[in-house]
Structure formats: C-alpha cells, structure tokens
Amino acid sequence: MKIGIIGGGSIATFLLQSINVDRVLPHCTVESVLVRRPEVAEEWENRYGVNGYQDLNAFMDSGIDLVVEAATVQAVQEYAEKVIAKRKDLVIISVGALVDQELYQRLNDSCRQSGTRIMLPSGAIGGLDVIHSAMSSGQLESVSLTTRKPPLSLIGREVEIEEVVFEGTATEAISKFPKNINVAIVLSLAGLGSDKTTVKIVADPQATKNTHCIEAVGAFGRMTIQLENDPMPSNPKTSYLAALSVLSSLKKKTEYISIG
Numbered sequence: 001m002k003i004g005i006i007g008g009g010s011i012a013t014f015l016l017q018s019i020n021v022d023r024v025l026p027h028c029t030v031e032s033v034l035v036r037r038p039e040v041a042e043e044w045e046n047r048y049g050v051n052g053y054q055d056l057n058a059f060m061d062s063g064i065d066l067v068v069e070a071a072t073v074q075a076v077q078e079y080a081e082k083v084i085a086k087r088k089d090l091v092i093i094s095v096g097a098l099v100d101q102e103l104y105q106r107l108n109d110s111c112r113q114s115g116t117r118i119m120l121p122s123g124a125i126g127g128l129d130v131i132h133s134a135m136s137s138g139q140l141e142s143v144s145l146t147t148r149k150p151p152l153s154l155i156g157r158e159v160e161i162e163e164v165v166f167e168g169t170a171t172e173a174i175s176k177f178p179k180n181i182n183v184a185i186v187l188s189l190a191g192l193g194s195d196k197t198t199v200k201i202v203a204d205p206q207a208t209k210n211t212h213c214i215e216a217v218g219a220f221g222r223m224t225i226q227l228e229n230d231p232m233p234s235n236p237k238t239s240y241l242a243a244l245s246v247l248s249s250l251k252k253k254t255e256y257i258s259i260g
C-alpha cells in the first residue's frame with residue numbers, strides 16, 4: 001500500500017521512521033508527504049526517501065493509494081473532501097474537524113458514492129469498541145471524559161496548583177482546545193454525539209503524563225478506563241499512543257481478519 005502523509009510534525013515523523021526505516025508494516029511504504037515548509041520536504045526526501053510536495057494536486061497525483069492526515073483540524077477542513085473526491089482512502093487523526101456535522105455528512109455521502117473509506121484511529125484513548133457496542137442498541141446513557149495534561153500543553157503557561165480549564169460539552173471543548181482534545185470527538189462519534197458527551201480538562205502542574213479517564217454507563221453496565229499516556233517528546237500535547245493508533249489503523253487496512 002502506497003501512503004501519502006499530510007503534515008510535517010511529530011506523528012508524521014513517527015510514521016515515516018516506523019514505516020520507511022523500521023519497516024514495521026511490511027506491505028506499506030510512505031511515498032509522498034504534503035508539508036508547508038520546503039526545508040522539511042527536502043530534509044525528508046533525503047532522510048526517508050519520500051517525495052515532498054507543497055501542492056495538494058501534485059501530492060494526490062503521486063501514485064498514492066491512501067492519505068493519512070497528521071496535521072491539524074483546519075487541514076482536515078481544507079483537504080478531506082478533495083482527497084475523497086480523488087477516491088483515496090483517508091485516515092484522519094485530527095478528528096476534531098468532524099464535530100462539524102455538515103462536513104461529516106458530506107464526507108459520508110461522497111464515500112458512499114465513490115466506495116472510498118475514512119478511518120478514524122482511536123487516538124490517545126481506548127474503549128471505543130465498548131461505547132460502540134453499547135450504542136448499537138441505543139442503550140448508552142452517559143459518557144464523560146476527564147483529561148489532565150501539564151499546563152504548558154493546555155494553556156501555554158505554568159500554574160502553581162491544578163486548575164480546571166474547561167468543563168462542558170465535547171462540542172465546546174474542541175472549539176477551545178483543537179490541539180488537545182480530539183479524543184473527545186472520536187469518543188462522541190462512537191457514542192452519544194458531541195453535545196451529549198461531557199468533558200472536563202485539568203491543567204495539572206504535577207502531571208508528567210497525558211491522562212484521559214473515560215466513564216460510560218448504559219444497559220451493558222459501567223465502564224471506567226484510565227489512560228496514562230507518555231507524551232511525544234517532539235510535541236508533548238500529543239500522546240505516543242495517538243501515533244501508535246495511526247499505525248494500527250494502517251495495519252488493519254492490510255489484514256483480512258478484523259478484531260473488535
């Protein structure tokens with residue numbers, strides 16, 4: 001499978017290293033990257049043997065089968081429909097963009113018409129299979145997420161004692177923290193939707209990990225999952241698990257037996 005990556009940051013770098021250098025996915029190669037800075041394109045051409053582009057059309061015509069978005073919510077808004085229109089499967093990690101129900105619907109409709117697929121990795125959380133199962137009979141009552149990160153990641157400054165920086169719906173959370181709470185939207189899409197999924201975000205000066213605690217209640221019973229994620233050294237806002245989840249989505253795409 002020939003992959004194109006949109007984005008030049010920590011998840012993109014991780015994927016290039018894992019796929020093209022460490023060869024962890026034997027059936028996959030990253031062929032092309034779409035980045036904003038020419039110096040990144042040049043460096044990656046040399047280091048990872050990829051073709052670097054700044055122009056979306058040239059990137060899409062570079063012989064790739066599938067596109068991985070590893071950039072920003074805005075990049076999804078800008079590129080996702082164009083990628084699907086070119087009949088490329090798409091992996092989206094900046095899932096927050098899909099809080100926009102009209103965008104979600106347009107993407108869903110064009111995938112149905114063209115037979116193209118969009119994959120949303122589980123990102124920095126887990127338990128989406130449980131939420132999805134509970135929701136399949138409509139018997140999910142409540143879902144809440146409490147996220148705790150170092151203050152610099154969340155609010156760009158230090159605090160002395162922990163501070164609740166947000167409490168509300170997933171819809172409001174992603175508009176205020178688009179680089180920190182994409183997890184709330186994938187959780188919403190699996191479950192009750194972004195207006196009924198509640199989110200609390202805490203800036204914790206003691207935190208060395210990005211923690212996400214998910215609590216769900218329904219006819220199935222009760223689920224509590226606590227993730228204590230190591231941050232990516234190159235971007236502490238992002239948990240290492242989020243990068244691994246993209247790799248996992250790509251691996252699933254090459255397998256014939258699906259789990260979960």
Ligand SMILES: NC(=O)C1=CN([C@@H]2O[C@H](COP(=O)(O)OP(=O)(O)OC[C@H]3O[C@@H](n4cnc5c(N)ncnc54)[C@H](OP(=O)(O)O)[C@@H]3O)[C@@H](O)[C@H]2O)C=CC1
Nearest residue numbers: 007008009010011036070071072094123124179182238242
């Ligand atoms: N679903 C989930 O659970 C999670 C989602 N995420 C999300 O994943 C995304 C990637 O994370 P990460 O790699 O850590 O982020 P980084 O900030 O390390 O990298 C983002 C990269 O995207 C590039 N970029 C921004 N806009 C565009 C564009 N229009 N076209 C091409 N490239 C663009 C930036 O370019 P430049 O260098 O020029 O600024 C930067 O290199 C983020 O949106 C993040 O919020 C992260 C963690 C968990």
Ligand SMILES: O=C([O-])CC(=O)C(=O)O
Nearest residue numbers: 124180181182183238239
């Ligand atoms: O990586 C994380 O812990 C969560 C994150 O940034 C996001 O969901 O946007």
